[in-house]
Amino acid sequence: EKGYKEPQDETSLSQAQKETLKDSxxxxxxAFFLIYQALGDDEFEKISYETYAKEAWDKLQTSDKExxxxxxxxxxxxxxxxxSLHMKESKSIFDYFSRILTI
Incomplete structure (x- = not known):
């Protein structure tokens, strides 16, 4: 849901923070694996360059809205x-029918 951010320097982290980072x-x-499993080829292309699952999820949601x-x-x-589709008296039935087919 919230995602996570990679720290700039892992060496300065405590052991507990390293474990939390590893778990994250x-x-x-x-999450990425589950998202990929549910997508088709077109949707996969939309998120293939994302680094985090949260970013991929957000991109999918915005693209669906668009x-x-x-x-x-x-x-x-x-x-x-x-x-606005009405047959005019000067037009033939064929012209009217072809207009309907184009719509």
Missing amino acids: RKRDKK EDKVKKVCLQTLRSELK
């Missing part, structure tokens, strides 16, 4: 095109 690294690698926004905009565009 182990949990981070486990995709949702894009989907909403596309749906709004389709709705407006559908609302």
